[in-house]
Amino acid sequence: MKSKLFLVLLLIGVLMGAVVGCGGQSDQKEEGHEQTQQEQTGGSKGSITAVGSSALQPLVEEAANQFMAKNPEAQIVVQGGGSGTGLSQVAQGASDIGNSDVFAEEKLTPEEAKGLVDHQVCVVGMAAVVHPDITVDNVTKQQLIDIFTGKITNWKEIGGPDVKVTLVNRPKSSGTRATFKAFALDGAEEASGIEQDSSGTVRKIINETPGAIGYLAFSYLDGSVKALKLDGVEPAAENIYTGDYPIWAYEHMYTRGEPTGLAKDFLDYMMSDEVQKTLVPELGYLPATEMKVKRDAEGNVSQK
Structure with missing residues (x-):
């Protein structure tokens, strides 16, 4: 009698273990599916604005469209208005990114420019x-x-x-x-x-x-x-x-302090090969890495 009871209890234990195991595998599969789905769609979320230079606007708009296609929960609003507008807005905290054809020091007071971080995305x-x-x-x-x-x-x-x-x-x-x-x-x-x-x-x-x-x-x-x-x-x-043609400028995307969250993700994307090696030349911009000369905030040009 005892041996029969033992066998019944053992059988129940095996069955319960199988059910739990199946449930665990199902949870793992579901969790893995969610992770794969997140990797495919992109994990960046939120909303930011990038305002300023109309010379840089076509590149930022197209890069933003590509980025948002990969990250459906991200919203990037790109506006023109000129470099001065972009710099003043980012300095005041009215926009997340200020697009500019010039160094911040050329448009803002030293105090305003001091808090901004420069991201040179192209020429x-x-x-x-x-x-x-x-x-x-x-x-x-x-x-x-x-x-x-x-x-x-x-x-x-x-x-x-x-x-x-x-x-x-x-x-x-x-x-x-x-x-x-x-x-x-x-x-x-x-x-x-x-x-x-x-x-x-x-x-x-x-x-x-x-x-x-x-x-x-x-x-x-x-x-x-x-x-x-x-x-x-x-x-x-x-x-x-080569520096033979003089009318050029760095294209800057300024942030107020070091970027975080979606702003950082988007700026990282701007410097990715997908943008720098493909989109930048396609739209008529120049990768900064190809420059044989450099220019400082005072306009001085020197060999790299």
């Missing part, structure tokens, strides 16, 4: 661009200065057609304007003209206005406007890498 080249019908292909730096300061008012003065020069400028908050003023115009102040805070609008106006001239980042050169050589040097990536 942008800029060119003077004109209406497609302008027959001038090359200008000297002095001619360019004379055009933008209002001394040259008709294209015939430098061998072009008898058409009035129409200046299309960016606002003073623009990092593109600051870069162009510093390295194309040697710091000369631009004369008044049509002013637009969007590079896309600048391109459209120049394309539609006979005699128009302005300046754009390489990423906006789509054939609808003509880029001018400067002192015989083509505005091209290889000439920026």
Whole structure:
């Protein structure tokens, strides 16, 4: 009798162990599935804003779209407005990332700039661009200065057609304007003209206005406007890498202190091979790693 009871109890124990074991395997499978699913969809969550440079905007927008596709619970809002706007907003805590064509020290007070961390994500080249019908292909730096300061008012003065020069400028908050003023115009102040805070609008106006001239980042050169050589040097990536073409700037993404959470994840993605080796050149930007020269906040250029 006792042996029968023992066998029954043993059988019950074996059956209960099998049920628990199956349940444990099921839990492990479910847990493993959730982990795999999280790896596939991405684990970054939350919402951030990146505001500022319109020259950098196309790259940040496309990178944000790719990042959000991999991380469905992440929301990245990208806005333009100019480098000055981006820097002031990130310094005030109104945005998570401030996109800028210039060093923070060039736009902010030393106290404001002190708390910001610089993330140099690439290099942008800029060119003077004109209406497609302008027959001038090359200008000297002095001619360019004379055009933008209002001394040259008709294209015939430098061998072009008898058409009035129409200046299309960016606002003073623009990092593109600051870069162009510093390295194309040697710091000369631009004369008044049509002013637009969007590079896309600048391109459209120049394309539609006979005699128009302005300046754009390489990423906006789509054939609808003509880029001018400067002192015989083509505005091209290889000439920026060597320092032969002077109108370029680092593209900065500033954070207030060291980035954390989604901001850090996105900035890490900006420096990934997927962005640096593929997206950066595809959109007309230059990987900083290819530069043979470097430039400091004072504008001094030296060999790497």
